[in-house]
Amino acid sequence: MQSILLHPNENIAPVAEILQSGGLVVFPTETVYGLGANALNEEAVKKIFTAKGRPQDNPLIVHIADLEAIKSVVDEIPEKAVRLFERFSPGPLTLVLKKSKDLPSVVTAGLESVAVRIPAHPRALEFLSAVNLPVAAPSANRSGRPSPTTFEMAVSEMKGRADAIIDGGDCRLGLESTVLKVDEKGLTLLRPGSISREEISDFSGERVWTRGENSKKIESPGMKYRHYRPKAEVFFTEKFDVMQIAKRFENKKMGVLCLSPAPPVFILPDLVEVLSFESVEDYAASLYKSFFDFDQKGADIILAQSVPETGLGLALMNRIKKAGTPL
Ligand code: TXA
Ligand code: MG
Helix, strand or coil: CCCEEECCCCCCHHHHHHHHCCCCEEECCCCCCEEEEECCCHHHHHHHHHHHCCCCCCCCEEECCCHHHHHHCCCCCCHHHHHHHHHHCCCCEEEEEECCCCCCCCCCCCCCEEEEECCCCHHHHHHHHHHCCCEECCECCCCCCCCCCCHHHHHHHHCCCCCEEECCCCCCCCCCCEEEEEECCEEEEEECCCCCHHHHHHHHCCCEEECCCCCCCCCCHHHHCCCCCCCCEEEEECCCCHHHHHHHCCCCCEEEEEECCCCCHHHCCCEEEEEEECCHHHHHHHHHHHHHHHHHCCCCEEEEECCCCCCHHHHHHHHHHHHEEEC
C-alpha cells in the first residue's frame, strides 16, 4: 500500500475523503499520533487491528470534533460527563461512557461502554470537522511498541499500512490521554495521563477510584498487554549506582533518561547519550521520542530515572514500568 503523506499546509479535504470512504488515516493529536478509521464502518475499523497487529479484545477510543458530535456514539450523556468535557476538552481526557447501540461492537471489542475524546491539536480538530464522522483511533504504533509522537515516528510505524499520514509536527504532551470511566460507581481512573487524578478529583469534588479499588475485573482491557517497548531493553531506577550499572551492563551501549541535574553517569563506558530534562513535563513529552532515537542510535539498554508518582509523574511512571523492569 502506498501511503499519502500530507504536509502541514496542504489541504486536508482529500485525506478526509479517504477516511470517509473506508480508509485508514494517521493524524496528529496533542498526546500521540492516532491511526483513524470511520467508527461507524465495521470493515474500516477492522483494518485498524490488522495494521497494528492489535488483539481484537482491546477496544478503541472514538475521537470527535465537539460535544455535539457525541450523539453518534452515546445515547445519553450523564451531567457529570458533560461537566468534565466542558472543563477539560478539547484536551487529553478520554471518558468511558455507556455506548449507543448504533456503534459497531468491533470498536468497543464487544463492551457495553465506549471511550470518547475531543483532541486539542488544531490539525486533529480540522481533520475531524472535515470528516464529520466519529473516528475510532488507537495510537498509531504497531502493537506493543512505543506510541509515535513525531511525524517521523508515525511514518516509520505506519508507512505502507495506512492510506494517509498527516504531518502535525511533534506532539506537545507525548503521553496518551487520561482514561476515566464515568458510571453509577462514580469516577474510575483506567489509565493515568496529563490530566491528573488530583485535578479531576479537585474539579469534580469526588473521589477518583483507581482500577481494582472499586472492582476486581480488568476495566481497561489494553492495560493488561505489554506496551511501549522499544528494541533496547528498558530499566528504571530512582538512584543511579554507577559502579553497579557499569558492572552489570559491561560492553552494552547505554542511553540514559533523567531529570536535571544528571546523576554521575558520565563516567560510564559506552554511553550513547544522556538526556536530562528540566521537568517531569519535558521528560514525559520526550519519553517515546527518546526511545525511538536511542533505537536509531543502536542502544542495547535504556536506563530511565524514576520520578515520584504524583500528578503527571503517575502517568510517566505507568509508561516506564510497562516498557521496562526495575534495576
Ligand atoms: O491519547 C490517546 O488516548 C491516543 C490518541 C490517539 O487519542 N489514543 C490511544 O489509544 O492511546 P489506545 O487504543 O492506544 O488506548 C486506548 C486505551 C486502551 O487502554 C483501551 O483498553 C482503553 O483505552 N479503552 C478503550 N475503550 C474502552 C472501554 N470501553 N472501556 C475501558 N477501556 C477502554
Ligand atoms: Mg496505544
